[in-house]
Amino acid sequence: MKHIMIVDDHPIVRExxxxxxxxxxxxxxxxxxxxxxxxxxxLAALTRQPTLS
Incomplete structure (x- = not known):
């Protein structure tokens, strides 16, 4: 399982x-x-780090 963090300034894009x-x-x-x-x-608060790419 890969863990992902989404970063974007538009809420609709993130969703x-x-x-x-x-x-x-x-x-x-x-x-x-x-x-x-x-x-x-x-990211600092996560216990499991997401996949970085």
């Missing part, structure tokens, strides 16, 4: 990507963020 990713059996969205600072804060 759409999350819905699309959740369809895949081997992917799960563990967090979303609207900017880089929020992403770093949420």
């Amino acid at each position: 759409g990507l999350a819905n699309f990713i959740e369809i895949a059996d081997d992917l799960t969205v563990v967090a979303t963020a609207s900017n880089g600072q929020e992403a770093l804060e949420k």
Whole structure:
């Protein structure tokens, strides 16, 4: 299972990507963020680090 964090400044894009990713059996969205600072804060709080790419 790959853990994914979605970072985008548009809420509709984040939601759409999350819905699309959740369809895949081997992917799960563990967090979303609207900017880089929020992403770093949420990343630091995660116990399981997402796949970076």
